Amino acid sequence: MNAIFKRKSIRKYLNKSVDKETLIHLCYAAMQAPSAHNTRPWQFLVIDDVNMISKVSTFSPYATFAKQAPALIIVLLDKNKVSDKHTKWVQDLSAATQNILLELVDTGLGGCWLGLYPDEKRMENVSSMCNLPPHIVPFSVISLGYPETEYHNVDKKDAHLIHFNSLTD
Numbered sequence: 001m002n003a004i005f006k007r008k009s010i011r012k013y014l015n016k017s018v019d020k021e022t023l024i025h026l027c028y029a030a031m032q033a034p035s036a037h038n039t040r041p042w043q044f045l046v047i048d049d050v051n052m053i054s055k056v057s058t059f060s061p062y063a064t065f066a067k068q069a070p071a072l073i074i075v076l077l078d079k080n081k082v083s084d085k086h087t088k089w090v091q092d093l094s095a096a097t098q099n100i101l102l103e104l105v106d107t108g109l110g111g112c113w114l115g116l117y118p119d120e121k122r123m124e125n126v127s128s129m130c131n132l133p134p135h136i137v138p139f140s141v142i143s144l145g146y147p148e149t150e151y152h153n154v155d156k157k158d159a160h161l162i163h164f165n166s167l168t169d
């Protein structure tokens with residue numbers, strides 16, 4: 001199974017830290033993502049301090065399990081890298097986030113995309129918890145770590161959703 005077919009959200013992690021080199025590698029994987037006009041409007045905030053992990057995992061009611069994660073990666077928009085005409089940064093940062101989720105599988109790790117943008121309250125929470133400057137917009141949080149249990153295959157394939165040449169076939 002390759003990473004795309006193996007990937008699933010992992011929300012329970014072993015009590016084992018993830019080394020800095022691996023965390024940097026995951027950010028490099030994100031940077032390989034496609035971006036409109038090759039803008040690459042991202043920055044990455046890696047959180048591996050226990051107190052900061054506890055704090056950030058309270059940004060959303062659906063992120064509390066992330067308190068047990070050994071690390072978080074916050075994918076950020078750098079507004080200085082986009083003009084008002086560049087309206088495709090959501091796609092850019094989504095692709096970067098997905099790259100991290102896929103690379104986690106190939107590095108023996110697992111993680112979960114935690115919804116942040118466009119929920120204003122959650123964005124405000126993360127900005128203030130992490131002291132982000134005004135030109136940096138938090139987009140997604142990924143909790144990550146070594147999976148507590150083995151990956152098992154979840155088959156989502158549905159041939160009915162595929163159409164050749166026309167939707168009326």
Ligand SMILES: Cc1cc2nc3c(=O)[nH]c(=O)nc-3n(C[C@H](O)[C@H](O)[C@H](O)COP(=O)(O)O)c2cc1C
Pocket residue numbers: 007008009010011060062063112113114115116
């Ligand atoms: C934009 C986005 C936001 C998400 N937010 C959360 C979240 O806040 N908490 C959570 O536990 N999972 C979150 N997820 C993960 C989804 O629940 C998960 O991808 C979905 O249930 C499918 O399961 P799978 O990832 O195992 O295939 C989010 C996923 C996406 C794409």
